Amino acid sequence: GAGVSQSPRYKVAKRGQDVALRCDPISGHVSLFWYQQALGQGPEFLTYFQNEAQLDKSGLPSDRFFAERPEGSVSTLKIQRTQQEDSAVYLCASSLISVNEQFFGPGTRLTVL
């Protein structure tokens, strides 16, 4: 079966632009996670969904970051008015609710100029 997919793989934005990053989880996976990985760092948790419910958004760095999963499958991470410090790889992961393994997608590399 297909793994977690993310699009686009690469995104270049001018400072101030809005961007939308998409994540397609593994079919049937209830839980979906977003992480931000800065260059040379480990991933940092942003937010977590169980089906369509956003259960934890404590890691979102500012109110410019917004995530949704309206139908409990595909998720979109939106960043408004991008800043240079938003440049990072954004990773999406999904898991079965009863299994403690998260499967990661390849990530979207965002560069803000």
Add this chain to the structure above:
Amino acid sequence: AQSVTQLGSHVSVSEGALVLLRCNYSSSVPPYLFWYVQYPNQGLQLLLKYTSAATLVKGINGFEAEFKKSETSFHLTKPSAHMSDAAEYFCAVSEGGGADGLTFGKGTHLIIQP
């Protein structure tokens, strides 16, 4: 709050030598612990996980890790390094059984010398 410390941002070993990557954690509850590997321009792949069962955990590609509560450690080892092991390795902790956001260390870049 949970945290992870990986000692050594870069580790270099010769091909065929023992690999030892260190991970220490901090957690207020019995943790679940994970090791992930990341190859360039790819996502993270799970190597192994500790879920409060056996303290010695065997994973893929010949890697294993031992959970030591007294030392709050979960070091990753492999008896004999292979060139294909060159990658970035991340240790992660979860207080929610993995069904919550993971807290990762900063990573260790493993270099294999021929």
